Each structure stands twice: as structure tokens, then as C-alpha cells.
Amino acid sequence: MPARLHGGASRPGEAGRVTSSGLRAILAPEHDKGALPTMTDPTSGFDLEEFLPYLLNQAAEATSHGFQAVYRDRYGFTRTQWRVLANLGKFGAMTARDICAISHIEKTKVSRAVAALEQSGMLTRAPSETDRRAEVLSLTARGRDVFGELGGLAVSFDRQLRATLGREGADRLASLLRRLIVASPRTDGPDT
Amino acid sequence: MPARLHGGASRPGEAGRVTSSGLRAILAPEHDKGALPTMTDPTSGFDLEEFLPYLLNQAAEATSHGFQAVYRDRYGFTRTQWRVLANLGKFGAMTARDICAISHIEKTKVSRAVAALEQSGMLTRAPSETDRRAEVLSLTARGRDVFGELGGLAVSFDRQLRATLGREGADRLASLLRRLIVASPRTDGPDT
DNA sequence: TTGACTTCGTTGCATCCGCAACTATAAACA
DNA sequence: TGTTTATAGTTGCGGATGCAACGAAGTCAA
Numbered sequence A, B: 001m002p003a004r005l006h007g008g009a010s011r012p013g014e015a016g017r018v019t020s021s022g023l024r025a026i027l028a029p030e031h032d033k034g035a036l037p038t039m040t041d042p043t044s045g046f047d048l049e050e051f052l053p054y055l056l057n058q059a060a061e062a063t064s065h066g067f068q069a070v071y072r073d074r075y076g077f078t079r080t081q082w083r084v085l086a087n088l089g090k091f092g093a094m095t096a097r098d099i100c101a102i103s104h105i106e107k108t109k110v111s112r113a114v115a116a117l118e119q120s121g122m123l124t125r126a127p128s129e130t131d132r133r134a135e136v137l138s139l140t141a142r143g144r145d146v147f148g149e150l151g152g153l154a155v156s157f158d159r160q161l162r163a164t165l166g167r168e169g170a171d172r173l174a175s176l177l178r179r180l181i182v183a184s185p186r187t188d189g190p191d192t
Numbered sequence C: 001t002t003g004a005c006t007t008c009g010t011t012g013c014a015t016c017c018g019c020a021a022c023t024a025t026a027a028a029c030a
Numbered sequence D: 001t002g003t004t005t006a007t008a009g010t011t012g013c014g015g016a017t018g019c020a021a022c023g024a025a026g027t028c029a030a
Helices: A020-027 A052-075 A079-091 A096-103 A107-119 A141-183 B020-027 B052-075 B079-091 B096-103 B107-119 B141-183
Strands: A123-127 A135-139 B123-127 B135-139
Touching: A052 A079, A052 A141, A052 B052, A052 B079, A052 B141, A079 A096, A079 A107, A079 A135, A079 A141, A079 B052, A096 A107, A096 A135, A107 A123, A135 A141, A141 B052, A141 B141, B052 B079, B052 B141, B079 B096, B079 B107, B079 B135, B079 B141, B096 B107, B096 B135, B107 B123, B135 B141
Parallel strands: none
Antiparallel strands: A123 A135, B123 B135
């Protein structure tokens, strides 16, 4: 249950001011749009609460944060490090460039995550035999173990998330997200 | 169109190695799972490409990045600054605490965004008359103008996104995301 | 071969962020 | 009242990130 909201700041008479009770209504699941100070901007017709990038960000941060505690507390991994590890775990050995292409993570982020994962013994680099600029990245035995452990935890975390949406809803969500990702113009480029 | 993938690193014989043609298949929209080096981890059953936090992050970053260019190039705003501005534009004057509660943005991020927006003349602070710890934040006339302009651009950006999903798909997506956001355990807490 | 151009990956620098610690005020309660 | 606990908001600090610039290697064509 959310904490009590902003105890004594209510000022019913003041125009355009979000009151304590108004906030409670805004935050409520069945938020009755239009009954309260909330409004779509009259000139632009913009409604923040229907803006997909905003909703996507909130959902992404809310869900990612939950699982972040797992890999951060156990191994001190960054989100990027976890993602790189997971990509190598899933797809097998490949170059940093391939990871960028698959995961849409920026190359400098990958470069630093790879350095950190190498430092902590999760992966090794081998010079590519066909392109001396590139290095083939492979998980070590320990890296695979860690991936296995975190993967198991990820599975149950994901199960819980999907439970709140129902099987059909979760599948639909995944499919819609994939469509957005594929339709995204950039394959490389900066990240945030 | 995506850049050519990893020109000459293909080594067909090497086990567990993602090849150039394999990558192309992984990235293709109709990616035929299981026909290629991709695999769910045998011990944990973890499949990265079905992990909701991962999909949500990719979709969020892909879509946010597109619109970020708008507010960054025009006004030098951070994503957090844009979000704070948009919340004040939509909900009217309120305290930093209210913004945290509504948007799930961490309080230090809000504090810094507010300072920057005040600096650039987008908002003003007034001491709350009922709680001398709190300050009521209001957009200035200029802040409202900027919100109107960015709001208009956001509307058309969002229209394009929704077009790739269809009206029904976009509505369904928004509804599912809201469910995840509401179900999220934390109302405050750290952000990423 | 030479030279122009592209690509893989790293690094410097400025910024942004997360977390903990802090001040000032408010609320709860003996 | 006085004491304890909780809340609004800011700041210091270490770490993560974005971007541009770079070195090294590959590609292509004259």
C-alpha cells in the first residue's frame, strides 16, 4: 500500500493546484480522468498518461528495478553487465559488435561491461581469426554457472510478473514490445 | 536499414559460435527460434528474449530515444527534466513530493531537475503555506509555452508509434503497462 | 601499392545518476 | 510540554553513461 500522500497541504480553493485528495485519486488504479485537476493540454491535446514512451519507461524501470537487486547484491553487476552476460549465455560466443546489434546496447557501454566481466572472471577474449580488430567473447565456466543461477532467478521473477497480467496478457505484451523494438529506426546509435 | 552485419567473421564449423548468417537470422523479425545457436539455458530454462524486463527496457529505450532528440536539441532538457515539466503541465502546480508519487521518479532526480528548470526559467517555487518544508512548484508562462510546444510534438510522435501497433494494439499495450506500473511494489525507492 | 573511406573497439571528458547522509520541519506520543 | 520518529528536500561522492575523438585494421578502387 502506498504511503499516505502529503498530509496537510490541501487547499481546496486554489485553482490548478493538486490537492491531497486529488493526488490520491490520480494514483488510484481506477483513476477517473477528468474529474480532477488533471487535464490534457488544451493547445496541444497532449495527455502525458497516454504517452507510450512515458508508460514504457515507468514499466521498464519498475520491473527492472526489482530484478536488479538480485544481480547487484549477489555479484555487483550493473544492468548492462547482466545483459551482456545474458546475451553471451543465450547466444554463445560472439564479438562485442554482435552484442550491440542484438541487444541495441551502445558500443561503449558494451565495451565497459565486457572489461568489467573479464575482470571478474566471467568471460575471456580471444582475437578473431578473421578480423584482427575484433575479439570473440566467451563465457568462462564460472560465467556459465553464474548465468545459470541468475537465469533461474530470472525465470521465477518473470513468472511473477506474468502472473499479474495473465498468460494471454503477458504473451500479448511481449509481442507488442517486440514490434516496437523491431520498428525502432536505430540499430546502433546512442542509447538513452 | 540496419548496417551490414559483421562482414567476415563467419566460422561455420565452430560450436556455439554465432555466425554472420546466424546473427542475421536472430535479428530478423520472424526469427525462427531453435534453428540456430540460440538456446534457452538447459539448467535454468531461462529465455532472455522472453524476459519481460529486458523487452520493456529495449522498447522503452528505443522509443524514448526518438523523442529525446526533440527536447534535447530544442531546450537542452534531460529526460527527467522533460518528465517533470510534463507532469507540472498536465497536473498543475504541486510539490516535488507529489511529482515523485505520481511519476515514480526518485526524489534526488526530481530535486535536480527542478533546480535546472528553475534556472532556465521554466518554473518557480513558492513556499507552501501549510508545510514550511515543502515548496509548491508552478510553471511560468514560458514553461507553459514550452510544454505546449513539446506536447504538440509528443502527440505526433506518439501517433506514429501507435500506428505501428494499430489502435487496438496500442490501447492494449497502454493498459498492460499500467497494470505493471500499478503492481510495482515501490512508490519511492531508487530508480534504476 | 597507395589513398580514401569504413568499421571494431577503447578512452577522455562532461554529465547524470544512485545512495547515504544531512537540515529543517512536522507529527506522534508520553 | 518535551522527546521521539517521520517527512520534504538538498548535497557529496563514487560510479555509470553519452558523445566525440581516436588508433588499428579492413575494404574498395584507381
